[in-house]
Amino acid sequence: MTTELRGKSAIVGTGHAGFGEAHGLTAYDVMAQSALAALGDAGLKLSDVDGLFCTMMEDSMPALMAAEYLGIQPRFIDGTMSGGSSFVNYLTSATMALDAGLCDVALIVYGSNQRTASGRLVTASRPPAYEAPYNPRYPISAYAMAAARHMHEYGTTREQLADVAVAARAWAQHNPEAFERGPLTREDVLGARMVGDPLTVRDCCLVTDGGGAIVMVRADRARDFPKVPVYVLGSATASSHRQISQMKDFTVTAARDSGARAFAAAGVTPADIQAVELYDAFTINTILFLEDLGFCAKGEGGAFVEGGRIAPGGVLPVNTNGGGLSCVHPGMYGIFTVIEAARQIRGDAPGIQSKDIDLALAHGNGGVLSSQVTAILGSQNTL
Amino acid sequence: MQDAKGPDQLFQRALAEGEILLPKCDDCGAYHFFPRVLCPHCHGAAISWKQATGKGRVYTTTVVRRSQNRGGDYNVCMVELQEGVRMMSRVEDIAPGEVAIDMAVTAFVGEAEGVPAVLFKPSEV
Ligand SMILES: [Zn+2]
Numbered sequence: 001m002t003t004e005l006r007g008k009s010a011i012v013g014t015g016h017a018g019f020g021e022a023h024g025l026t027a028y029d030v031m032a033q034s035a036l037a038a039l040g041d042a043g044l045k046l047s048d049v050d051g052l053f054c055t056m057m058e059d060s061m062p063a064l065m066a067a068e069y070l071g072i073q074p075r076f077i078d079g080t081m082s083g084g085s086s087f088v089n090y091l092t093s094a095t096m097a098l099d100a101g102l103c104d105v106a107l108i109v110y111g112s113n114q115r116t117a118s119g120r121l122v123t124a125s126r127p128p129a130y131e132a133p134y135n136p137r138y139p140i141s142a143y144a145m146a147a148a149r150h151m152h153e154y155g156t157t158r159e160q161l162a163d164v165a166v167a168a169r170a171w172a173q174h175n176p177e178a179f180e181r182g183p184l185t186r187e188d189v190l191g192a193r194m195v196g197d198p199l200t201v202r203d204c205c206l207v208t209d210g211g212g213a214i215v216m217v218r219a220d221r222a223r224d225f226p227k228v229p230v231y232v233l234g235s236a237t238a239s240s241h242r243q244i245s246q247m248k249d250f251t252v253t254a255a256r257d258s259g260a261r262a263f264a265a266a267g268v269t270p271a272d273i274q275a276v277e278l279y280d281a282f283t284i285n286t287i288l289f290l291e292d293l294g295f296c297a298k299g300e301g302g303a304f305v306e307g308g309r310i311a312p313g314g315v316l317p318v319n320t321n322g323g324g325l326s327c328v329h330p331g332m333y334g335i336f337t338v339i340e341a342a343r344q345i346r347g348d349a350p351g352i353q354s355k356d357i358d359l360a361l362a363h364g365n366g367g368v369l370s371s372q373v374t375a376i377l378g379s380q381n382t383l
Numbered sequence: 384m385q386d387a388k389g390p391d392q393l394f395q396r397a398l399a400e401g402e403i404l405l406p407k408c409d410d411c412g413a414y415h416f417f418p419r420v421l422c423p424h425c426h427g428a429a430i431s432w433k434q435a436t437g438k439g440r441v442y443t444t445t446v447v448r449r450s451q452n453r454g455g456d457y458n459v460c461m462v463e464l465q466e467g468v469r470m471m472s473r474v475e476d477i478a479p480g481e482v483a484i485d486m487a488v489t490a491f492v493g494e495a496e497g498v499p500a501v502l503f504k505p506s507e508v
Contacts (some may be wrong), residue, residue, distance in 0.1 A: 133495035144445035197446040245471040247491045
């Protein structure tokens with residue numbers, strides 16, 4: 001059963017800035033450069049933007065700070081903060097706001113300078129009271145414990161986890177925009193410094209600067225812009241907890257729910273999807289999300305990714321830009337899943353462009369496997 | 384537990400006195416953790432405090448790798464208590480890498496980061 005919002009909005013511009021190291025720039029500078037890039041792509045100006053969808057790691061009112069910096073007075077603002085998934089979540093609220101006429105040009109935007117500012121993953125949240133005394137290292141300890149439980153229950157191996165990182169690197173090697181493009185083997189991943197058992201530093205996402213932006217309009221005017229429009233066919237959110245200690249089953253994420261609803265809204269199934277862009281903060285994420293979104297059965301994610309099956313030339317193109325593991329990871333990666341999915345459909349992906357992509361999936365993760373948001377994007381052919 | 388009002392205060396006060404109390408719902412009978420003013424299972428607001436059995440099993444575990452000069456590696460794990468609730472903690476008395484999923488553990492009140500905390504050690508067999 002599709003929803004009334006299916007295909008009602010379209011992405012007509014994408015942009016990014018500050019990938020890798022954005023020396024001398026603040027997070028808001030990177031945000032603004034990304035906004036200009038996406039608006040340029042859409043053939044629009046900042047003064048056309050009347051809907052703003054933004055959150056940052058910087059302070060408690062980032063959407064207001066962004067509007068102020070950009071010099072715009074949007075008539076619709078959404079600054080909902082569900083971590084890295086926020087930007088996939090904005091596809092829903094932007095579609096609703098556009099469809100209701102509450103805005104005409106929606107700008108989704110993010111920027112970070114975490115690498116040059118601090119050199120580590122920045123978090124805007126305080127450690128949870130009932131976890132902080134045990135000094136878990138956030139966010140890796142949470143993902144490490146999920147990986148350990150998955151290995152215990154399903155026999156997933158460190159080699160299979162490593163193959164996720166190897167596949168991401170193989171995609172990144174063809175993407176001139178990717179930050180890490182050197183060779184990476186399974187042995188390199190396994191032999192890298194262990195940071196939180198069973199995960200080595202190569203099982204973890206990059207720490208980079210970077211920003212991204214997306215411009216959306218109502219579908220009825222989507223063909224009036226320079227680039228091929230990409231339609232939002234379905235998007236859905238689900239959350240299961242905030243603190244990792246409150247996650248019921250460490251091997252099953254709320255992506256099972258967000259995915260099922262997004263597929264239903266779009267009226268398609270996993271077998272129809274031609275490119276899959278997942279928030280791969282850690283190698284276990286890719287395995288969990290492939291299972292929970294229905295690309296394979298629970299427990300079979302390890303075998304699904306093994307030996308290059310999600311690498312270029314494999315059975316399913318996954319994280320075709322190199323993902324958070326090898327392309328870019330400026331604190332929150334979610335917006336880049338949407339940008340890469342849209343570019344695959346447009347046919348202008350920066351790395352390996354798969355042929356004739358009509359349907360792509362973008363999946364955002366927020367917190368510590370806490371928030372899951374799935375979006376299905378489609379070409380004109382899918383309307 | 385005089386002067387303690389909210390659920391967090393009640394839990395922490397008991398801990399400071401060496402006791403591990405767990406909140407249990409009067410309506411549905413289920414335990415929950417962390418402590419709150421309502422039951423997250425049935426949303427009833429009548430909560431009683433029960434002495435924890437202290438018996439649990441490791442649900443999952445990791446070793447936080449840290450350089451020797453900053454104190455060395457340490458364990459972080461999730462323990463499922465007999466009462467059906469889970470909490471983050473660490474298992475002491477064994478090497479961090481020896482902590483294993485399904486291992487039987489027993490709670491004690493110790494100190495973590497300078498505050499009273501629920502810690503675990505391997506159960507005597
Ligand atoms: Zn209850």
